[in-house]
Amino acid sequence: MPEGPELHLASLFVNKVCEGVVFTGPVTKSAVSKNCDVSFTCEAYRIQASSRGKEVKLTLTPMKSDVKEGSTVQPMDIVFRFGMSGYFRFTSEEELPKHAHLRFFSNEKPCRVLSFVDTRRFGSWQPNGSWQRGRGPCVMFEYESFRKKVLSNLSNQAFERPICEALLNQNYFNGIGNYLRAEILFRLSIPPFVQARTVLEILELEDLAADTTPVKEELDDQKTSDRESKRTSQSADLLRLCHTVPLEVVNMGGKGYDPQKADYSDFQAWLQCYYVAGMKSTRDHNGRTMWFSGDSGPMVPKECKSTKAKKRVKKEEDNDAAMVAEIVPKVKTEKGVKQEAPNSKTGLRKRKVKQDGEVTRPCDNTRCLRSNKTSEAR
DNA sequence: CGTCCACGTCTAC
């Protein structure tokens, strides 16, 4: 579930299912979790959620002044990060999901449980927590301050990185993750390995007020190149897309990136670049896969990795030329960038035709389709 | 069976 949109959708989910629900008793943790105990116990409390970038905050609010041994139970905030696999569910006790690591119990007859589920356990929570220091304003819901913070700190070292890597810096881009950076840069045809400062400094002089004006001006495109470039920077500049692209996912109304979910196809259809067949992909300096098309940009990592190179030699077997390029890294004509989607490895088959004759999208990620409801759809 | 890959941080050399 875990980029800005998924975190926000999770907060909406919590507020929806917990509306009018009274929770009771202690908050319990799974035996295997290494996260903090949540020492909160209350006869009757409510749960509300909010999100900021890649964090969700649950607020536990006692209902009456619950006097116990002379002291009132105080409200508690718990701040969650979702890692690679976190999400919330609301189920009966019997249907508690595997990997439900933190649990809140309702006072209903057959009680229900709000649980934080996290298969890989990279997620975390902080009782009595607040938004993490070092994470900037939310790209979705604190747009003006997000924009201002970036543009007033362009001299910072963070912006000497390639733009695709800077976009994952949560101090400036709180909420952007791996699929969003690919989608955002793709929409603007920005090569991912261009220095971030270079891309952003042309926005520095923009009138901030202009950014609040809706896309009207787009219709106004008379053709002088001067005007054209102005239009482009105002209606579709990078920082603006860091705001609008994640909001598109929120407004799709599904659950965002969640391959296990039935309605994942909506999200999949929305993706234009990330994991799409025909797109290129390469590793950035942190080992994260960057999806893009067109130029990689000058700061693309060199294909070295002497240690990993050995292990990684065996790849791309359907193409002799590609294989040679991989085995003999001295030939750096492509700077280590794959020219084709890594179909055989990722399960991205070129094209699939269903039994019923309906052609799937050419860019299907069949790994996700399969784990999804493909068989059920038969 | 084994290897690779995944929506993200963290801390330690």
Added chain:
DNA sequence: TAGACCTGGACGG
């Protein structure tokens, strides 16, 4: 700038 931290699905043999 590696790894560590984890589980599990897809795919290859």
